[in-house]
Amino acid sequence: MSRPSVKYTATVIGTPTPRTLARFYAELLGWEIGADEPEWATVRNPEGGAGLSFQIEEHHRRPVWPGSASDQQMMMHLDFEVDDLEAASKHAVSLGAVVAHFQPQDDVVVHFDPDGHPFCLWIAVAAAEG
Structure with missing residues (x-):
C-alpha cells in the first residue's frame, strides 16, 4: 500500500x-x-x-505556563522567528499580548496571546551576532 x-x-x-x-x-x-x-x-x-x-x-480555559499537575495544560505553542526581539515583543504587546513572567532563555521572549495561548518570539543566535 x-x-x-x-x-x-x-x-x-x-x-x-x-x-x-x-x-x-x-x-x-x-x-x-x-x-x-x-x-x-x-x-x-x-x-x-x-x-x-x-x-x-x-x-x-486559559492554559498555565509553566504549569503544574493541577493546572490547565498548554497543548502547544507557536514559535515565531524575528529579526529584532525587543521591537517584536513591543509590537506583540501593543496588540494585546502579555509577556510571561518566566523567561527560560535569553534569545526567546515568551508571550501570551489575548486568550492566554503561549507563543514565543525568538531570534537566531547567528542573526543576533551578525
Missing part, C-alpha cells in the same frame, strides 16, 4: 473569540484574514504555506 498524499495546511487554535484572535495574529504576522465567521476564522501567509485557523471553544 502506498502512502496517501498528506499536506499540512494549518494549525487550529481553540478560542472563545475566533475573529478577535485571528485579527491579533494577522496584525502580529502581517498576514491576511481568510475566513471571518463567528465560529471559525483563518489567517493566511500572503507568501503561501500553512496558516492559522481559529475555532470556537465556548468552554476555553
Whole structure:
C-alpha cells in the first residue's frame, strides 16, 4: 500500500473569540484574514504555506505556563522567528499580548496571546551576532 498524499495546511487554535484572535495574529504576522465567521476564522501567509485557523471553544480555559499537575495544560505553542526581539515583543504587546513572567532563555521572549495561548518570539543566535 502506498502512502496517501498528506499536506499540512494549518494549525487550529481553540478560542472563545475566533475573529478577535485571528485579527491579533494577522496584525502580529502581517498576514491576511481568510475566513471571518463567528465560529471559525483563518489567517493566511500572503507568501503561501500553512496558516492559522481559529475555532470556537465556548468552554476555553486559559492554559498555565509553566504549569503544574493541577493546572490547565498548554497543548502547544507557536514559535515565531524575528529579526529584532525587543521591537517584536513591543509590537506583540501593543496588540494585546502579555509577556510571561518566566523567561527560560535569553534569545526567546515568551508571550501570551489575548486568550492566554503561549507563543514565543525568538531570534537566531547567528542573526543576533551578525
